[in-house]
Amino acid sequence: MDFKKIGFIGLGLIGGSMAKTIKRIYPGTELIATSGHLSTITAAFEDHTISNDTLLAMKDFSDCDIIFLCCPVQKNIEYIKELKPFLKKGCILSDVGSVKGDIHESITALELESFFIGGHPMAGSEKTGYQAATAYLLENAYYILTPTAKTDTTVLHAFRDYIASLGSVPMIMDAKTHDHATASISHLPHIIAASLVNLIRETDDENETMKTIAAGGFKDITRIASSSPVMWQHICASNREQILTLIDRYTEELNTMRSLVAERKEKEIYDFFSHAKDYRDSITITSSGPLRKVFECYCDLIDEAGGIATIATILASNNISIKNIGIIHNREFENGVLRIELYEEEALNCAIALLRKYHYTVYER
Ligand SMILES: NC(=O)C1=CN([C@@H]2O[C@H](COP(=O)(O)OP(=O)(O)OC[C@H]3O[C@@H](n4cnc5c(N)ncnc54)[C@H](O)[C@@H]3O)[C@@H](O)[C@H]2O)C=CC1
Numbered sequence: 001m002d003f004k005k006i007g008f009i010g011l012g013l014i015g016g017s018m019a020k021t022i023k024r025i026y027p028g029t030e031l032i033a034t035s036g037h038l039s040t041i042t043a044a045f046e047d048h049t050i051s052n053d054t055l056l057a058m059k060d061f062s063d064c065d066i067i068f069l070c071c072p073v074q075k076n077i078e079y080i081k082e083l084k085p086f087l088k089k090g091c092i093l094s095d096v097g098s099v100k101g102d103i104h105e106s107i108t109a110l111e112l113e114s115f116f117i118g119g120h121p122m123a124g125s126e127k128t129g130y131q132a133a134t135a136y137l138l139e140n141a142y143y144i145l146t147p148t149a150k151t152d153t154t155v156l157h158a159f160r161d162y163i164a165s166l167g168s169v170p171m172i173m174d175a176k177t178h179d180h181a182t183a184s185i186s187h188l189p190h191i192i193a194a195s196l197v198n199l200i201r202e203t204d205d206e207n208e209t210m211k212t213i214a215a216g217g218f219k220d221i222t223r224i225a226s227s228s229p230v231m232w233q234h235i236c237a238s239n240r241e242q243i244l245t246l247i248d249r250y251t252e253e254l255n256t257m258r259s260l261v262a263e264r265k266e267k268e269i270y271d272f273f274s275h276a277k278d279y280r281d282s283i284t285i286t287s288s289g290p291l292r293k294v295f296e297c298y299c300d301l302i303d304e305a306g307g308i309a310t311i312a313t314i315l316a317s318n319n320i321s322i323k324n325i326g327i328i329h330n331r332e333f334e335n336g337v338l339r340i341e342l343y344e345e346e347a348l349n350c351a352i353a354l355l356r357k358y359h360y361t362v363y364e365r
C-alpha cells in the first residue's frame, strides 16, 4: 500500500515525533497537520516536516491516505465526528491515544469501523509540545494496534508493516486488554507519581527541606509527574473504570504494607521488598524499547592526560570496537565516569575483563 499523503490532527510530542519519523524515513510523503496553536504549525512548516503553514479545517484532510489523531484522548474523539464527512474511501483513520475503549465506542457509534485502526506507541516522555518531538522517539518502542471487527486484514497488515518500517514494534491486541494493561503499567504509576509529589508539596516546611534534599529515588519515581496535566485529565476520564479498580487494588497493597509495619512483621516486610526487587530486576531495561539491548559498562578514569586514549587503545589493540564513549556525570557517578558502549555482549565481557586486568575499576549495571 502506498501512503502518499498523511494528515495529523494534533502535532505535539507524539504527533510531531510520528511526523518527523515519517519524513526521515519517507521524505517523499506529503504531510499536513493542524494543531491547537498556529505557532506549532509554523515551526513544523519551517523545519520542512509539513507542507502547510496555516491551521487546517477537517475538509483539508479529505485526500489523506492516513490520518493520525494526536490530541488528548477526549479531543481525538470529538474530532472523529467532525472528520466523518471528509474521510476518503480507503483512508486509514488512526490515533495515538493512551486509552482505546472510549474511542472504539465512538467509532462503532459513528459506523466508522472499516476506517479505524487504533494505535498507541508505548514510548514518550514527561515533555509536551512539538518542540520536544524527535524523529527517533518511537524507535524500537512497542506500538499497540487495536483493529475493529470490521478492519480489513490486508489493510491491517499493511498498516502494521508501515508502523514497523518506521522503526517501532507493532503489537496487535483488543481495546479492553490494552486499557487493562495500560491502567496498571502507565495510568496508575502516573497517578502515584503525582500524588507523591503533592504529598511532599503539602507537607514540606517553609525552608523546603524535603524539596532540597530530595534524593535520586524520589526523582526517579516522580519524573512522570511533570507530564501534561490536560493529557492525564483526559486519560483519567476515559479509562475511569479500569483506573478506579487499580486505585482500589493499590490502596489494599499499601494497607497491607501499613499493617506489616505497624505490627513489626520483619520477615514479611523483607519479603515485600524482596519480591519487588526480584520482579523489577527481571524487567529488561533498554534505552527506549524492547529491541535495543545496550552493551555498556562504566569505568573510573585515571586522572591523567590521555586517560581516554589509553582505554581506547587497550580495547582497539584487542580488536574490540567501541560503539560510543563519553564522560558522564550523574547522581550515581557525581565525579564523572567513562561510559563505554560496545556492539555486542561478547565484546562487553571481553572489555570488562581486559580493563580489570589493567586495574581499572569497572562498573556493570
Ligand atoms: N506524552 C506521551 O508520552 C504519550 C502520549 N500519548 C498520547 O498521545 C496524545 C498526544 O499527547 P502528546 O503529544 O504527549 O501531547 P502534547 O500536549 O505534546 O500535544 C497535543 C497536541 O494536541 C493539540 N491539541 C490539544 N488540544 C487541542 C484542541 N482543543 N484542538 C486542537 N488541537 C489540540 C495540541 O495543540 C498539540 O498539538 C494523547 O492522546 C496521549 O494520550 C501516547 C503515548 C505517549
Ligand SMILES: O=C(O)C(=O)Cc1ccc(O)cc1
Pocket: 097, 098, 121, 122, 123, 124, 125, 126, 186, 224
Ligand atoms: O515518560 C514515560 O515514562 C511515559 O510513561 C510516557 C508515556 C505516557 C503516556 C503513554 O500513553 C505512554 C507513555
